[in-house]
Amino acid sequence: MSEVKEATRQQEAQALAAGNGSGGRELVRMTDLSKVFLTEEVETHALASIHLEVREGEFLAIAGPSGCGKTTLLSIIGLLDSPTAGEYRLADVPVQDLSPSQRAQIRNREIGFIFQAFNLIGDLTVYENVELPLTYRKMAAPERKRRVHEALERVGMSHRTRHYPSQLSGGQQQRVAVARAIGGSPSVILADEPTGNLDSVNGEAVMDLLRELHADGATICMVTHDPRYAQYAGRTLHLFDGRIVGDERSDAAHELEEAGFEVD
Amino acid sequence: MNGLHDIRYSLRQLRRTPGFTLVAVLSLALGIGANAAIFSLFDQILRRPLPVAEPGRLVNLVAPAPRAGSVMCGQAGECDAVFSYPMFRDLEAAQEPFTGLAAHRYFGASLVVGEQTVPGGGMLVSGSYFPVLGLRPALGRLLGPADDRAVGAGPVAVLSHRFWEARLGSDPDVIGRTVAVNGVPMTIVGVAASGFEGTTFGHRADVFVPITMRAAVTAAAPETFEDRSAYWAYLFARLEPGISAGHAAEVMNRVFRPIIREVEAPLQRGLTESELAQYLATRLFLEDGRQGQSTFHDDARAPLFLLLGVTGIVLLITCANLANLLLARGTSRTHELAIRASLGASRARLVGQLLTETVVLAVLGLVGSLFVARWTLVLVGGFLPAVTAEVMVLELQPATVAWAALLAIGASLIFGTYPALHATRGAAVAGLKASATRVSAGRSSARFRTSLVTAQIALSMALLISAGLFVRSLSEVSRLDLGLSPANVAVFDIHPGLVGYDDHASRALFERVEEELMALPGVTGVSSARMAVLRNNISESNVDVAGYQPVTGRENMAARNEVGPDYFRTLGIQLLAGREFTTADERTGHRVAIVNEAFARQFGLESREVIGRRMGVGGSGVLDMEIVGLVRDAAYQDVKKDPPPTYYTPWRQHDTRGLTFYVATATDPAPTMAAIPGMVRRLDSELPVQNLTTLTRDVRDSAFVERLISTLTAAFAGLATLLAAMGLFGVLAYTVAQRRREIGVRMAMGARKEDIRRMILGQVGWMGLVGGAVGLLAALAVGRAAGSLLFGISGHDPIAVLGGVALLTLVALVAGYLPARRATRVDPMIALREE
Known part of the structure; x- marks a missing residue:
């Protein structure tokens, strides 16, 4: 336990030193969090002793082999799932005991999801897909329209508003999914293997988009098992058998330069 | 595979x-x-054609027009579909577009074969009936033109296949034996083809007899064969091959219309001017007859x-x-x-x-x-x-x-x-x-x-x-106010005329039945009527009422019924003025009538003026009856139809060989109903009790479609x-x-x-x-x-x-x-x- 605390302190220090936005307010704090799945005969420890802090502006990659608990951790961060034990504070609010309705409200306002399988709704147009989270927020129509257009503009899909997802390529669909995630200006974007169903060209395009969003101040937590894409993040959390076995921070400025961005 | x-x-x-x-x-x-x-x-009802050859060539005759006189309809068709017997013969003689034209009418029959007395149905048919249908007998022969040459002649009968099977065990030696139809012995000459039971759906015929025997086997007067204002025969014909119904109607109207104009119109009495004009404009129409003829x-x-x-x-x-x-x-x-x-x-x-x-x-x-x-x-x-x-x-x-x-x-x-x-x-x-x-x-x-x-x-x-x-x-x-109280009233029919009773014997029997019914425990009232209510029956006559002049466009027809003493009390119909009939209203007494409110309205009578007013029937202008009572309107043919203008006379002042009895009881009429067949059997073991039911059931049946x-x-x-x-x-x-x-x-x-x-x-x-x-x-x-x-x-x-x-x-x-x-x-x- 003391090792973990020590690691956390080191991470904070590194983050501050890296200057990649992790100096912002604390968005996610998990303390000694665990998740156990119970079936009739088997007890599976999906996560154990998770201590994690994510600060505003961070780009966190969660890496590890299949079944190590990456998606479970992301689901708990996104309030899609609840921990079995431990404490989880989102923007300094304890969230593990909230009602389903309160969790839905926080999910809607604070979190933007990007899925591996895009998960666009086939019966809705591109515009309607992006608008969807805003409708749950009961936002006024003109404001919704403005935000949807901005989000689609941002991902370069504003010319496809009336198309249905089935009329788009995989890369385009994922860009729409990104637009949907950012349309509501969430505190944190959670991306679960966002390039998993894309070829390398489209995959890199999506990663570039995420990097641009991060550069503009977005907080991103991304699950990936591809080391190439983990490098886009300023910080990589390594999971193995449900435990954090490493928390690396890279020099963000260095990475940005390597990626061809000008850094002041 | x-x-x-x-x-x-x-x-x-x-x-x-x-x-x-x-x-x-x-x-x-x-x-x-x-x-x-x-x-x-x-x-069964609307699709299946008659089991005859080429049913598509059969047509039914109708002639929409007001009719004065005696109109008996509602059985095989509405009143537009009945013709006088002389008219049938006129049309039959001029049947140019037809291979044949036939007349028929159903009647209730009591059939006696050997020791068996069976209530059933008979069909009066013209000699052309079976030839027009193109039927062949299952046994013996069918009726033909030779069987209906003279009124009252031709005591021969053809049995239906079902009756022959069920009652005679398909006896092949039945030809030549006698069947008594309503007491009239007739020689069985044949058995109709299997599946054929007449041309009127809803009225199954057990026996077919020549139409000329009508007066003998029913209570109809012999003069109805001569009377052009007595409408009772239903007609159908078979079109010549290749002739359309429209063309055939046109050809037949060349015969029909002159008869209407020149022969029948002058005989019409009691029609208003507009009705007469309508009558003169009468045309003959031909309707699809492939399913026979039935109001059903x-x-x-x-x-x-x-x-x-x-x-x-x-x-x-x-x-x-x-x-x-x-x-x-x-x-x-x-x-x-x-x-x-x-x-x-x-x-x-x-x-x-x-x-x-x-x-x-x-x-x-x-x-x-x-x-x-x-x-x-x-x-x-x-x-x-x-x-x-x-x-x-x-x-x-x-x-x-x-x-x-x-x-x-x-x-x-x-x-x-x-x-x-x-x-x-x-x-x-x-x-x-x-x-x-x-x-x-x-x-x-x-x-x-x-x-x-x-x-x-x-x-x-x-x-x-x-x-x-x-x-x-x-x-x-x-929720309709029927104007009568159907609860706890038993109903049944007896038709002694169908088992050989004459008018005098029938009357004596009816009086005995009334006495016996009154003696049954729990009975609070007994009465009877020639025409049962709520069974869609109606019989109408021309009526003359003192001081009433028919107004153009208004009819002077009224429904008639012959009823017994205490009829209105037994059925719970309110007597508004005057009195009920009594046993004193006999044939020898002066003729009396009771009318309903609709009658009073129809004939322009105020209720205070009704009692004592003179009236007559038949359009002769003879006012030989006195109105002695006014009753409230009550459901008559059908619970949904407005009560027609109706006049009632005592059945004792008429010849009646069949009555419907109404028996009011203090409580559930079931025990009384159980006792009725035995009581009638004691009076005459061969007289069947028919349609034994309750008035409540009749009310219910009257709205069975709804x-x-x-x-x-x-x-x-x-x-x-x-x-x-x-x-x-x-x-x-x-x-x-x-x-x-x-x-x-x-x-x-x-x-x-x-x-x-x-x-x-x-x-x-x-x-x-x-x-x-x-x-x-x-x-x-x-x-x-x-x-x-x-x-x-x-x-x-x-x-x-x-x-x-x-x-x-x-x-x-x-x-x-x-x-x-x-x-x-x-x-x-x-x-x-x-x-």
Whole structure:
């Protein structure tokens, strides 16, 4: 336990030193969090002793082999799932005991999801897909329209508003999914293997988009098992058998330069 | 080989999914069974032609016109369809466009063969009757022109095949034996062909006798054969080959119209000027006669078409359910079909396999439907008056089974094809390919399914509102003030004239019966009438009333009935002024009459002036009767018809050989009813008691059409709504299952449970709104079309409409609630992980 605390302190220090936005307010704090799945005969420890802090502006990659608990951790961060034990504070609010309705409200306002399988709704147009989270927020129509257009503009899909997802390529669909995630200006974007169903060209395009969003101040937590894409993040959390076995921070400025961005 | 293999595999598949199989088979059984039952009635009453050669060439004669004199109608046709006997002979002589023209009339008969006395029915027929029909005898010969040459001559009879079989054991030596028809001995000359029981549906003939024997076998006066103002014969003819009915009518009118103008019009008395003008304009029309001649056809047409339409809608809903079930099943078998395709099965082969499964389902549904049809027919039989039930075959017949089979196979192929095509579309690639990217696919099938359910809701709405209209209509009929008190009144008929009694003996018997009935325990009143009320009987006469001048356009016809003492008290009809008849109102006394309020209104009488006023009948102007009483209007022919202007006279002042007795009791009339046959048997062991029932039952039977329609439409609407609810539930449950991932996405986006619930129920709402609106319009159209079957309410009765809307809304919400609740319980994390 003391090792973990020590690691956390080191991470904070590194983050501050890296200057990649992790100096912002604390968005996610998990303390000694665990998740156990119970079936009739088997007890599976999906996560154990998770201590994690994510600060505003961070780009966190969660890496590890299949079944190590990456998606479970992301689901708990996104309030899609609840921990079995431990404490989880989102923007300094304890969230593990909230009602389903309160969790839905926080999910809607604070979190933007990007899925591996895009998960666009086939019966809705591109515009309607992006608008969807805003409708749950009961936002006024003109404001919704403005935000949807901005989000689609941002991902370069504003010319496809009336198309249905089935009329788009995989890369385009994922860009729409990104637009949907950012349309509501969430505190944190959670991306679960966002390039998993894309070829390398489209995959890199999506990663570039995420990097641009991060550069503009977005907080991103991304699950990936591809080391190439983990490098886009300023910080990589390594999971193995449900435990954090490493928390690396890279020099963000260095990475940005390597990626061809000008850094002041 | 493939076929047998497919059938075996289908049965195995159906066994593996008992829930699906049960719902599909049950739906088909209910939908097809209900339809087949109504088809059975439709087939018997409206579709099946007479069992004669070329029935399509038969035509019935009608001549719409006011008729003065004696008109006896309502049996094989309305009053436009009866002709005088002289007119029949005139037309028969000039039958240019016909191969023959025939006359007929049914009569109630008491038949004695050997030791057996059997109440039954007889048909008075002209000698041309059997030749025009083109029938051959089963035994002996049929009646021919030689048998009706002179009035009163020709005491010969032909038996119906059914009577010969049932009563004479198909005795081949029956020819030459004697049958007594209403006491008149007649020589049996033949037996009609099997299946032929006359030309009037609803009146089964056991014996056919020459029409010239009418006066002998019925109470009709012999002079009716000469009287051109006595209308009683129904006529039909067979068209010459190649001659159309329109042309034939034109040719016949060249004969008919001069007779009307020059012979009959001068004989018409009691017609107003306008009525006479109408009479002079009378034309002859020819109607389709392939089914014979019967008021039953016209009376049953609208209700049967309505019920056939209703069951058709139930069947459509069933088929929509089947299509939905098959679509869902096809989707769940995509993987299996893909494997088959990858192993080399062509799409046609896969479609064939799926259609085989559907046909196997249909065959199972067909078997169930035959039970449902049988039970429905038994239910229908319970509503029919005894006389109607007697002539109907309430068993499954080959035509009904064939119809049910056609529906089952047809429906399964029509509604199974799209699901089969849909399930096999791109089977080779779609099923095995992992769903790499998630967008909800199958929009066309989802739209198809939603459209089906929306259509089901529309049809259910139309049915529910229609059922509401008929239930309301029945309620209005039930609430009618009949003007009489039917409770605790037993009713029965005796016709001593049919077993050989003359007028004097009949009168003596009636008086004995009255005395004996009064002596029965619990009896509080006894009376009788020549014309039973509420059995759709009416007999009308021209009436002259002192001080009344017929106004142009108003008739001076009134219904007449001959009744016994205490008649109005026994039936609970209020006496407003004057007195009842008594036993003192005898043939030798001065002639008296009691009239009802409608009569008083018709003849311009104020109630204070009625009593003591003179009146006469027959249009002769002789005012030989005194009105001694005024009674309140009371239901007469039918509970729904306004009471006609009616005058009553004492039966003791007439010759009457048959009466209907009314026996009022203090409590339940059942014990009295049980005692009546024995009492009559003690007076005459050979005199049958007929139509023993209660006045309450007569009231009920009088509205049997309303009761039947409202019960069946309500039952069918309930069934349709249940099926639609099942469809709605099925579609929503399937939708929720298919959209689990989407629901998960929505939850991830921040949708709350109530948002998800609202989304699912919103789908119900849209389907309900669109389907309900279409159904409402359809229901209003049905209400308008079925206006003639509604009583006391309009086709857009707000209570029925609102009731239907409320009920369907409730059912839709209940059907939608469970899937909506299931949707809110979707775990987004699990849903998003699902492949």
